[in-house]
Amino acid sequence: MELRFFDHPEDFLTMAGEVLAGQPVLSTVIAGVAERIREQREAGVAWPEGVPCWFVVVLDGNDIVGTAMRTAPFGEYPAYLMPMPDEAVHLLSKTLLARDEPVLGANGALPSVQVFCEDMAAATGKQAKIGQHTRLFELGDLVEPRPTAGRLRPGRLDEQPLIGSWYAAFMVDADEQAGREPGESPHESPTDEELARRIGTGRVFVWADEDDTPVNVTAATMPAYGVSRIGPVYTPKEQRGRGYASAAVYAVSKLLRDSGERPCLFTDQANPTSNKIYEAIGYRPLVDMANLRVE
Template sequence: MPLSSLSFRSTSDPAEATTWFADLVAAEPVRMSVIASVTHGLAGDPGRYEDPRWWAGTDTSGRVVAAFMRTPPFPLHVAVATEPQAAALAERLAEQGFSVPGVGGRRRPVEAFCDAWVRLTGGAARTVMELGVFELPVSPRVPFAVSGHYRQAHEDEQDLVSRWAQDFADAVHDPTATPRPAPRLDSHVAAGRVGFWVDGGTPVSMAYASAANGGVTRVSGVWTPPALRGRGYASGLVAALSGERMEAGERCMLFTDLSNPTSNKIYAAIGYRRIGDDIEVELG
């Protein structure tokens, strides 16, 4: 699409963003998973992030063809966009003097955004994380025995859920960057979307599944305390949680840090298959 035929509109209202992106979520539920789940969460908890903003790229007929989101302190997220569309948003934001400390999403559109941003602002770009995008096309399985069993987290375990969610958030992000708060999982616990692997009567690993949008749920926050790793707990947990969501009629996806061969091996053994790459880039 020529850049001259692309227009942008922006909003800070999650309800309005939900309406704008409904067709894209239905058509591209995996690529739209982050925007869809975060926007859904903000609709119920508007104070979760300060000054959230969404941008929709529209064609000459007014149809939404590109989707972007920023929820500080998280970087700008590129969900659905071609390379020219991502570069066009960079040009618009640079012209407006909008602050963009980082950007993440599918590799090639993000790279196009960064190239335009650096050219226009004279700044620099540094890739801080490379992620694999995985989808589960088969029933999950664990190819070895794991001590313990799966169960959903209980509402009186919210303190442990919150603590482990923050431990995960702290572990997966650059320690030199601005700290990022873990998502609040109260509603996930209440909806039965947070799972524990339990061994000897004690939770030993945790993960959660986002509310399904477009039929897709994203498995996130897979956390086993360091002293309890190497026993297969995360494998048993992710397989069980994924299977539970599939039985509910949902498609499962997840992101992995490509620099962590252990987690990538775990998910592949369960049945997840890599379908794409994301990157996160720091801009300065």
């Protein structure tokens, strides 16, 4: 087996694009991130200093048997792994350690991330710990939820401070709901400039009540190989239990599907409420994933 590393996402997409396009829902994160970084670089947006940025293709002869990346700008800068043979995972771990790049966390497909983090733990005298079990869902037959007061509309730039605070609260509240310590799961909060860009693309929505006051934020990524990922979905505590999340996810999902896109989303397996909401709308589980830390 052979590894080929890429510092530039366009080179990675040129080599791996056909494979990613062949499984576009499973590839939603790695393909979407590569496309986003490519677009940002073309727009002159500088990569954060000190944050790793590489993509890798695993070759077995002429066949691509795995892909991975390290671009996350949070926590210990975890890697992201797609499904690959254990032999490929061991080669990736060994190669990174040989170039003095221990990676103390990984997200993505099981069992690859488990094997990877166990390799890193063994090499650093630490332990691999699963921080979050996630599940990737794809929309099947869309089912309309019960009527909910209000309407979906794009978020506005003048609402950015509120939307930004909800982005920041999203994973903290998710940890609390799942029984983890609040803030235990590191995650990416977009910079002010990045959030403004996302709002400007029209892919950040709010559910507004009868007074046009936002009571939920639901975002969607730009499509990569025809697939768009919904998230985050956040309703502040004082507004929960009124159907806003179900209504917003349904409305965004319908918008995406009507535009010819394939909606998908991730859920936290430890949060049965959100899993139940999405399945009731018509989302069906595709694959289980996990976020692991080496500590």
